[in-house]
Structures are given as structure tokens and as C-alpha cells.
Amino acid sequence: MSDLTSSGAWTSLAAHRDVLGEQKISDLFQSEPDRATRMWIENKGLALDYSKNRASAETMRLLFALARARKLEEWRDRMFEGEPINGTEHRAVLHSALRAGSDQIIKIDGDNIMELVTAELDRMKNFVHAVHEGRWRGYSGKPIDTIVNIGIGGSHLGPQAAMEALSAHAVPGIRTHFVSNVDAHDMAPVLAGIDPETVLFVIASKTFTTQETMTNAMTARRWLVAKMGGDEGAVAHHFVALSTNARAVADFGIDSRNVFHFWDWVGGRYSLWSAIGLSLALGIGWENFSQMLAGGRAMDRHFQAAPLERNMPVVMGLLGLWYSNFMGAETYAVLPYDQRLDRFVDHLQQLDMESNGKRVNREGAPVDYTTGPVIWGRTGTNGQHAFYQLIHQGTRLIPADFIAILKADHDHLDHHRILLSNVLAQTEALMIGKSTDKVLADLLAQGLSKEEAALLAPHKSFPGNIPTNSLLLDRLDPFHFGQLLALYEHKVFVQGVIWNINSFDQWGVELGKVLAKTTLADLSGTGPITGHDPSTNHLAMIMRQALDGAAVDKKGG
Numbered sequence: 243m244s245d246l247t248s249s250g251a252w253t254s255l256a257a258h259r260d261v262l263g264e265q266k267i268s269d270l271f272q273s274e275p276d277r278a279t280r281m282w283i284e285n286k287g288l289a290l291d292y293s294k295n296r297a298s299a300e301t302m303r304l305l306f307a308l309a310r311a312r313k314l315e316e317w318r319d320r321m322f323e324g325e326p327i328n329g330t331e332h333r334a335v336l337h338s339a340l341r342a343g344s345d346q347i348i349k350i351d352g353d354n355i356m357e358l359v360t361a362e363l364d365r366m367k368n369f370v371h372a373v374h375e376g377r378w379r380g381y382s383g384k385p386i387d388t389i390v391n392i393g394i395g396g397s398h399l400g401p402q403a404a405m406e407a408l409s410a411h412a413v414p415g416i417r418t419h420f421v422s423n424v425d426a427h428d429m430a431p432v433l434a435g436i437d438p439e440t441v442l443f444v445i446a447s448k449t450f451t452t453q454e455t456m457t458n459a460m461t462a463r464r465w466l467v468a469k470m471g472g473d474e475g476a477v478a479h480h481f482v483a484l485s486t487n488a489r490a491v492a493d494f495g496i497d498s499r500n501v502f503h504f505w506d507w508v509g510g511r512y513s514l515w516s517a518i519g520l521s522l523a524l525g526i527g528w529e530n531f532s533q534m535l536a537g538g539r540a541m542d543r544h545f546q547a548a549p550l551e552r553n554m555p556v557v558m559g560l561l562g563l564w565y566s567n568f569m570g571a572e573t574y575a576v577l578p579y580d581q582r583l584d585r586f587v588d589h590l591q592q593l594d595m596e597s598n599g600k601r602v603n604r605e606g607a608p609v610d611y612t613t614g615p616v617i618w619g620r621t622g623t624n625g626q627h628a629f630y631q632l633i634h635q636g637t638r639l640i641p642a643d644f645i646a647i648l649k650a651d652h653d654h655l656d657h658h659r660i661l662l663s664n665v666l667a668q669t670e671a672l673m674i675g676k677s678t679d680k681v682l683a684d685l686l687a688q689g690l691s692k693e694e695a696a697l698l699a700p701h702k703s704f705p706g707n708i709p710t711n712s713l714l715l716d717r718l719d720p721f722h723f724g725q726l727l728a729l730y731e732h733k734v735f736v737q738g739v740i741w742n743i744n745s746f747d748q749w750g751v752e753l754g755k756v757l758a759k760t761t762l763a764d765l766s767g768t769g770p771i772t773g774h775d776p777s778t779n780h781l782a783m784i785m786r787q788a789l790d791g792a793a794v795d796k797k798g799g
């Protein structure tokens with residue numbers, strides 16, 4: 243047994259789970275009448291109500307004890323102080339420094355990195371202003387009005403999700419596009435709809451080696467040069483790069499003055515706060531981007547200063563772990579009740595699953611407990627008419643976060659009232675359910691015979707007791723979005739610490755990348771394809787025939 247599963251804190255929780263059993267959340271409200279106010283944490287316009295969880299006061303006490311036994315506070319401080327807690331890559335984890343403010347001093351190996359951070363933010367700010375004020379111009383002298391971000395994973399999902407979330411704050415007259423997939427069905431329609439004289443391509447890649455991004459960037463570059471009559475000089479006016487790899491950017495042919503830097507202590511999925519946020523800053527303006535950083539900073543301060551018992555990321559991390567490790571939940575749903583947060587779930591998916599989808603601990607030993615859950619979701623109310631059926635009546639336990647925005651950015655108050663009423667109805671229904679007896683009584687009252695009612699009742703009853711958090715944001719503005727994003731970043735960190743895994747590497751994505759080089763060579767070659775298993779050889783042969791424009795022989799391959 244591992245240190246974790248043999249620890250007193252863990253075994254106490256397991257024993258407590260057996261005692262708590264199937265105790266109803268609604269009964270906990272009877273025995274703990276102060277739950278709604280006690281299980282409530284608020285920080286600068288972002289509030290968490292976690293009272294609708296399968297967790298009593300005693301559960302929470304044991305979870306906080308687990309966090310302390312795993313030295314969560316020490317790990318948190320080590321992260322903020324720049325210790326190399328990303329052990330497999332010997333790197334610090336300092337995305338918090340990107341939003342810390344210029345008055346802070348944060349050192350790595352004795353050097354104050356805040357000087358670098360502040361200088362780069364200043365460069366970004368100047369650039370954003372130059373574009374918006376029409377001082378930065380395209381090759382033919384026209385001002386820029388279209389931004390095309392080319393990146394993937396952490397260099398795409400965060401900026402795109404934030405741009406969509408903050409669409410109410412978009413700078414008038416600036417259009418933004420986000421291209422990620424190497425599938426040219428992504429890039430082609432964008433190129434078809436933009437003006438080469440007024441476009442700025444923002445090539446976002448931490449490593450500047452990612453196949454998809456490099457392929458898309460080359461295509462964009464070829465397209466632009468062709469549109470400019472073959473003049474390579476146009477590239478300097480229409481391309482900027484965001485990267486930690488200055489050399490590879492130079493090799494690509496982007497002028498060093500057009501490169502915005504960040505550093506290896508910023509993980510890709512944590513990089514929205516860095517130069518990777520440039521497309522977003524161009525899309526929403528510098529003041530709004532700064533507000534987002536301020537929101538992230540506010541959550542950092544909360545995470546650092548609030549006692550564990552009043553600490554939002556800690557509570558959310560511990561509750562998630564409770565369901566995952568002690569109640570068998572395999573997935574976790576995030577259900578934002580705001581259309582603009584639809585893509586936020588995609589970002590959270592990478593943030594959480596790439597961070598905590600690990601099967602060995604920091605020391606490389608296999609874990610004997612489950613780690614990161616499958617994160618999924620979609621906006622409510624759309625989800626209600628699609629997959630909520632399974633949450634309500636399926637066989638799996640699916641805990642969920644409901645995210646609601648108190649004040650909308652439109653004038654249709656009637657819509658907003660309906661939207662929020664659905665948040666209440668769903669979280670209540672998930673908790674309370676509807677017993678078979680109650681359904682039976684209702685059916686009889688409607689005039690059904692006893693036999694008919696008995697047949698129908700099991701289908702119409704709901705077990706309930708499905709746990710939810712309710713997150714309330716005053717408004718979906720840059721500050722509160724920044725808080726929300728940092729909240730989830732720290733939730734992921736909390737869980738990673740307790741599981742003793744490295745949440746900041748991502749070796750699991752490497753194998754496919756390496757193999758893709760071989761398979762690309764196969765698809766580009768001529769002779770028989772024999773280097774793989776029979777299935778892969780067969781599939782590759784069919785694909786090559788199709789790519790070569792030959793008649794496809796699916797049978798023979």
C-alpha cells in the first residue's frame with residue numbers, strides 16, 4: 243500500500259465513507275441546519291456554495307486533515323516561491339508570477355523573474371496599443387483589423403475560451419479567429435474570409451516545434467506571401483510569434499522584434515496569462531487583459547491566505563477527490579449556465595486531464611488509487627436536453643459544478659430569469675430526486691390504476707443525492723473570469739499534491755507525436771507498408787491510396 247492509502251487520514255476517510263453511506267444530502271440539511279451559510283465561501287464577487295454535497299461537517303474535517311497530512315500548505319508555498327516542483331522537468335511552476343504585479347519579487351536561482359515578466363507585459367501592452375491605434379500597419383499600409391491565432395492545446399484553448407467568455411468586452415472593429423487543427427478544414431475557411439492586407443497572424447507555440455502549429459503557420463505564410471505578389475518582406479508586417487524558443491522562431495523567419503517571450507516555468511495549459519494571451523489582449527484590449535490578470539491575482543491571494551476551511555480551491559479539490567477516491571465517481575461535469583463559457587469546459591478539460599491524468603507518483607511508483615477524473619460538460623440549458631438524463635437516472639455517480647452569472651450582459655432579463663431558474667431547479671432536483679412512493683402517489687392522484695402506476699413509477703422516480711457545487715459570479719467580466727480560471731488551476735494543484743503526482747508535465751502526449759513521424763513517412767512513401775501491426779499496415783495502405791488519388795482497394799489494402 244502507498245503512503246497515501248495507508249495513512250491514518252485516508253483510512254479514516256474510508257471508514258467515515260462506510261458510516262456516511264448513502265446518507266441523503268437533504269437529510270444533512272436537517273441535521274446541519276446552518277449548511278447553506280457555513281458551506282459558502284466568497285471572494286471578490288465569486289462565491290461557492292458547496293452545501294449540496296455528500297459531505298457532512300465531519301467529512302470536511304477529515305478532508306482538511308488529509309490536506310494537512312499531505313502538507314498541502316507547504317507545497318502551495320513552494321509553488322509560489324518558485325521551487326522546481328515540476329520534478330521530471332526540473333522546472334519551477336510560476337504561472338502565478340505572470341499575474342503577481344510588478345511590485346512583487348519572485349526569484350528563480352537568485353534572479354528576480356518579475357523584471358522579465360513586467361518588461362514582457364510592457365512590450366505586449368505597447369504592441370496592443372500600436373495595433374489598436376493603427377500605428378502598427380500591414381505591408382500595404384492599412385491598419386490591422388483581424389487577428390488569427392495559430393496554436394494548439396495550451397496555446398489555443400485558453401485564449402479561445404477567454405475570448406469567447408469575454409466577447410462582451412471585445413474591441414470594436416477587431417475580429418479574432420483561432421485555428422488549431424492540422425485538418426485544413428479549420429484553416430481554409432478562415433483564410434477564405436480574411437483580407438491579407440489587414441490580418442495579423444499570431445503564431446502561438448511554447449516549443450515552436452508542434453507539428454500542427456508549424457504546418458498551419460507555414461500555410462498561412464505561403465498564403466500571405468502569394469497574396470502579396472510573392473514578396474517575403476510582407477511576413478514581418480503580418481506575423482508575430484509567442485514562444486519560449488527564440489531560435490526556432492528565428493528559423494521560421496519571424497523578426498526577433500515581433501516575438502513575445504515567456505519561460506519554461508509556465509506550463510502550456512497555464513500560459514494564457516503570459517505572452518500566449520496576446521491574441522486575447524488584442525481582442526479585448528489591454529485594460530481588460532490587465533483586469534483578467536488582476537482576477538487571477540485575487541484568486542492567488544485567496545488561495546495563499548485563506549485557511550484551508552475557507553479556501554475555495556482547497557474545498558473544491560478535496561470534494562472532487564472525495565467522490566473520485568471514496569465514492570467511485572469516474573467523471574466530473576462542469577456545467578456553465580452562460581453560453582459564452584461553452585469553450586471554457588474544453589480548456590478545463592486540458593487543464594485538469596493533462597495535469598492530473600497520471601499513473602505514477604512523483605517518485606515514479608505506480609499509484610494504488612485513482613487520480614484525475616474525466617472532465618466533461620457543456621452549457622446548461624443545452625446539456626439538460628442532451629445528457630442530464632444520465633446524471634439524473636443513470637447508474638454512475640457524476641458530481642458537477644454549476645456555474646451561474648448573476649448579471650447578464652444583455653437586456654433580455656426574461657431570458658436570464660429563465661436561465662437562472664434552471665440552475666436552481668437542476669441542482670435542487672439532483673439533490674432531492676423523487677422517490678418511487680411519491681411518484682406512485684402522484685400517478686394514482688392523476689387517475690392511473692394501481693397496476694399502471696406500479697409499472698410506471700420506477701421509470702419516473704429519481705434517486706437524487708447527486709452532489710453539486712454552485713459557483714456564482716457577479717458578472718462574466720475579465721476580473722471574474724480571471725478568478726474563475728485561477729480557481730480551477732489551483733483546484734487541480736490541490737488534488738495533484740494529495741495524490742503525490744506531478745501535475746505539471748505531460749509525457750503522455752509524446753508517444754503519439756513520435757509515432758506520427760513514422761506513419762507520415764509511410765503515407766508519403768511508395769513501397770509496401772510493413773513496419774506496424776497488421777491492422778495499422780492495412781489502414782495505412784488504404785489511406786495512402788486515397789492520398790495518392792489511386793483507386794482504393796479496402797480489402798487488399
Ligand SMILES: O=P(O)(O)OC[C@H]1O[C@H](O)[C@H](O)[C@@H](O)[C@@H]1O
Pocket residue numbers: 394395396397446447448449450451452455510511596748751
Ligand atoms: O505551445 P506548444 O509548444 O505548441 O504546445 C502545444 C500543446 O501541445 C503539447 O502536445 C502539449 O500536450 C500541450 O500541453 C501543449 O499546450
